[in-house]
Amino acid sequence: MAEDMLKSIEEIKKMLEDIKHDGNKPPEFHNPVSPAAEEETDDDSPYCIKNGAYIKTSEDGMRAWIYLNPPSHGEDFYSRELIVQFIREHKIVRGLHESNISAIAKKHVYEREIVIAEGKEPVRGSDGSFEWFFDISSKKSPAIREDGTVDYTSMSELSNVDVGDKVAVYHPAVPGENGYDIYGKEIVAKPVKDLPPLKGRGFSNEDDPNVYIATLAGKISYANGRIDIKNVHEIHGDVDLIVGKVEFFGDIHILGNVGAGVVIRASRNVAIDGVVESATIYAGGDVVIARGIQGNGKGSVTAKGDVSADFIEFAEVEATGNVRSNSFINSKVFAEGKVIAEGKNGVIMGGNVRGLLGVEAVNLGNETEPKTFVGAGYSEEDHDKYMALMEVETEAQKLLSDTVDRMSEILKRKRLGNDKFSDASDKELIELNEKKDKYFSVLDQTRMEKEKVEAVIEKGKGSRIRVTGNVFMGVTIGIEGCLLPITNPTVGKKYLNEGGRIVSGNI
Secondary structure, three states: OHHHHHHHHHHHHHHHHHHHHOOOOOOOOOOOOOHHHHHHOOOOOOOOOOOOOEEEEOOOOOEEEEEOOOOOOOOOOOOHHHHHHHHHHOOOOOOEOHHHHHHHHHHOOOOOEEEEEEOEOOEOOEOOEEEEOOOOOOOOOOEEOOOOOEEOOHHHOOOEEOOOOEEEEEEOOEOOEOEEOOOOOEEOOOOOOOOOOOEEEOEEOOOOOOEEEEOOOEEEEEEOOEEEEEOEEEEOOOEOOOOOEEEEOOEEEEOOOEOOOOEEEEOOOEEEOOEEOOOEEEEOOOEEEOOEEEOOOOOEEEEOOOEEEOOEEOOEEEEOOOEEEOEEEEEEEEEOOEEEEOOOOOEEEEEEEEEOOEEEEOEEOOOOOOOEEEEEOOOHHHHHHHHHHHHHHHHHHHHHHHHHHHHHHHHHHHHOOOOOOHHHHHHHHHHHHHHHHHHHHHHHHHHHHHHHHHHHHHHOOOOEEEEEEEEOOOEEEEEOOEEEEOOOOEEEEEEEEEOOEEEEEEO
16 A cells, blocks of 8 residues: 555656646646645646636625736736636636626736626515505594694595596516526525405496496595495585584585584594584594584584594593594593694693593693693593492392392292292292392393493503693693692603502603
8 A cells, every 4th residue: 555655656746747847838728726726736837727816706605706817927818718617616607797707818807806707686576566546544644834733624635536537556566586696596586476456345447457447426445455435425615503413324524614503423434624613523433623623511522433623622522542632622532542632732721631542742731720630541430430330240149149049949849849838939939030130130231331341441551641841730630540630830741650659750
């Protein structure tokens, strides 16, 4: 084995001598040497790409540069084919920068890094999308006037369409284009997806499945992939006692004022462009009063959605959603969402205002210290009602249990033949059965009411009151059944219930 090794060493020495004596002859270049093998190669050969040459690649495999020194003896230059072979040695097979490689060979560009390959980033496709020809926002934001107050006029604008109007156009998904790196690895483009066709009523896409055309005239709305076009009852002008009552199964839009004593009922939304006096309004959706409410202690608004008005004065407002206005003056307001006094002044002054999810305002009360209650979360009345319902439930349960026990006792005696007063027992059983049904009814009703109060209490937990401006004396803060009278004016406060007492902190 040692003899074989010595023989191999001798052969290597002879090969090196031959290379040294024949160094001026261009060698046959079938397998150019990579930089990793430079130490084993003779640097005197002008046709081998080595002599400090290298190829550099980016970490992501998307770019490569070549650096060449001139041939060792300045004889001839590196051909394009030789350069390409050197590049291939480094497993770079795609995205070759042909013009740069040709320029290096033709103009003998040495001693600088030149880009010789670039990958291609995948081209992202686009998901299917709808182009809308009406406002699809579920809740519009009011504009801010120059004086800082909030303008609710724009919120009362309804989106209407006529028969034949284009309401939406669908643009199908466009697939992306795959990319690749310099090593030939494919980079797959992100997949795209199409949207399902629109559902709803009042429109058609029979002529073109991607174009939706209105077949009804009326109010158009969009929610959860569904378009609905419904009739809107519009009144151009004021509504007074001569009209008396306005009822409509849909949306009502009054383009004027609403006078005292008028009753308005809508299964959906009510939009009023003017002022509302001491009228009564019921809505299955939102109520938007562009100017405001002057209730004179008699006007009321009840909505299953939000209520928005420029001002709310001497009125009663109740909403399942939020209630928002520039000013709340001497009004009784309850929102299952939030009460928001916004705009430059954003004031709540006088009256009783409560938001189950909280209250946001700029100012509470004023220098004259009017009596003002501002509450968040469940009220003290809610807590008292819950405790009273608990007592009723406990008492009804006891009476029911006693009644059932007495009925069981009589029936047992009858079965055993020990009933000496059969007629009287039968009469008592009838009376007991009626009581049993009554107690069951009381229990069912009590538990339903208790569950409602429980839901209110649970929903209001963690609510808070936030005031960015002044909090004046005369204001009482109420949160989750606890009260905090304001005894000293303060600025920029937030209030919340912690451990059964109201605490405040700076904003």
